[in-house]
Amino acid sequence: MASRSLFLSLRRRSSNCSLSRLLSSGAASTEYVDEYLNNSETDDLKSRIFRLRLPKRSATTVIEKWVGEGNRVSISDLRRISKELRKSQRFKHALEISEWVVTHEEYKLSDSDYAIRIDLMTKVFGIDAAERYFEDLPPTAKTSETYTALLHCYAAAKLTEKAEELFERIKGLALSISALTYNEIMTLYMSIGQVEKVYLVVEELKRHKVAPDIFTYNLWISSCAAALNIDQVKRILDEMRCDSSCNDGWVRYISLVTVYVNASHLSNAESSSPIETEKRITQREWITYDFLVMLYAGLGNKDKIDQIWKSLRMTKQKMTSRNYICISSSYLILGHSKEVGEVIDQWKQSNTADFDISTCNRILTAFTEVGLTEKAHDLHLLLIQKSCSPTSKKSYIGV
Known part of the structure; x- marks a missing residue:
């Protein structure tokens, strides 16, 4: 121990001497x-x-x-x-x-290095600088990754015309394009409310035999939900189940989306009912936010879920059991039991939506069926603490 103390003392003394010389020589700034x-x-x-x-x-x-x-x-x-x-x-x-x-x-530099550089140029100096950098790249560096990086910058800034022009340019090149490129333009259409164009992009993706990923399906589902086309959502889920790429993560996603759809209580009559014009956020936007919450839960991004939940509570639109279930189960997936309890309290106290224990029981069942027994157990205990009396099943409580 004594020798170690002596070593650390000498090291600090040597470091201080080096810094003193550095200062006196002017080799580094203060x-x-x-x-x-x-x-x-x-x-x-x-x-x-x-x-x-x-x-x-x-x-x-x-x-x-x-x-x-x-x-x-x-x-x-x-x-x-x-x-x-x-x-x-x-x-x-x-x-x-x-x-x-x-x-x-x-x-x-790899293709990814160039792509990351384009994104950083946009964030630090703006899109114009990123465009100039991209155009000055050597032909070998203009790959699907760098093109997609620039497309991402346009989509994030909602520069629709530029994004569409670049997307058409990309498709005309002899590049190996992945689902990521299509996802970028779909994300743009979702963000600007042109949800009807998402399906056109999906059709084009399939026509070019590009394999969709989970985010492709999520955006497609979100667009259908935003258009209140719940039957189409169910057909997409069936397609996902048959996809050869389907893995455990997809299965969990499919099960949770199915729960949200079943909990929505959306019928054809409800879908055609007029939206009150004085509302600042429409029912179709609510559903889009629900699926965005699901996406961020899958990405483990609690901050984004917090932001969406705060925004939704500040609107005049009436919340339904679907909205509360979407938020609470997303928090539960991420392991934030405190926030789940707060959502349940707000749900019970809300004057705009009836607390529906049957939907809670469906969440318990769904979590158990996809192997999230620990999460189901946590929710079961929370519901008991909140005097909600959920259906008691052995699988929920681990006995």
């Missing part, structure tokens, strides 16, 4: 040294970059300093750090890492 002094016990490239709290500080300077000290850095390390920076919305620093890689010819 703001960088301030960051370097923090958390000196953890000293690797990732830690140094993440200690750059302010966007104006340069990740490039940190990398150059790291390499200048004789440390090696691999492109896989830089990709990993960039990914974590993007998750933390530190887009400028992530772009600076990309810039540094580009200026060092010993590193070879």
Whole structure:
């Protein structure tokens, strides 16, 4: 222990001496040294970059300093750090890492590197900069990934005309296109309310023999739900069951969507009933939000579910049991029992929707049937705590 203490003391003393020489020589800026002094016990490239709290500080300077000290850095390390920076919305620093890689010819950029760079350019400098960067790429770098990355930027900004033009351009090229490209244009149509165009994209995807993924099906289902076409939703679910790509995740998704559809109580008469014009959000938008919540639950994105739930509670539209079930079961899937209890309380106290225990029982049954017995058990206990008296079944309580 004594030898370890002596080692740490000498290490700190050596570090301080090095920093003193660095300051006196003017080799680094004061703001960088301030960051370097923090958390000196953890000293690797990732830690140094993440200690750059302010966007104006340069990740490039940190990398150059790291390499200048004789440390090696691999492109896989830089990709990993960039990914974590993007998750933390530190887009400028992530772009600076990309810039540094580009200026060092010993590193070879992959198609994904170029695609990520386009997305970062959009976030930091805007779409115009991303467009110029894309157009200046060498022909070998203009792949399905980079085209799709630019399409994603257009779709996110709801630039419909540009997105459609690019989509047509992509289809005219000899590129191997995956479902992701089609999903981007479908997402755009959903976001701008042109849900009727989603099916046209699905038809085109099938005509070109591109395999749909779970997100393709989710967008297709969402468009049908937004159009109150519940019968079509059921047909899509049947198609998913027959898809050779269907896996355990798909099976769970199909089961949960089936529950939401069965809980919606939407009949043809209800579908044709007029929507009150003074409502700020229509019934078809409600259903779209329900499926968006399901999508975000599948992605594990609680923040997005929180945002949607907050927005829906602030509208004048009457909530139904379907809305409450969608939110509560999504929170339950993500393991947030406290939020599930809060949703149940709001549901019970609501003057605009009757609390329907039978739908809760269907959720319990569905969760059990798809193997989520622990989640079913948690919901069962919550319902008992809220004096909801759910149907008692052995499979719910694990006995």
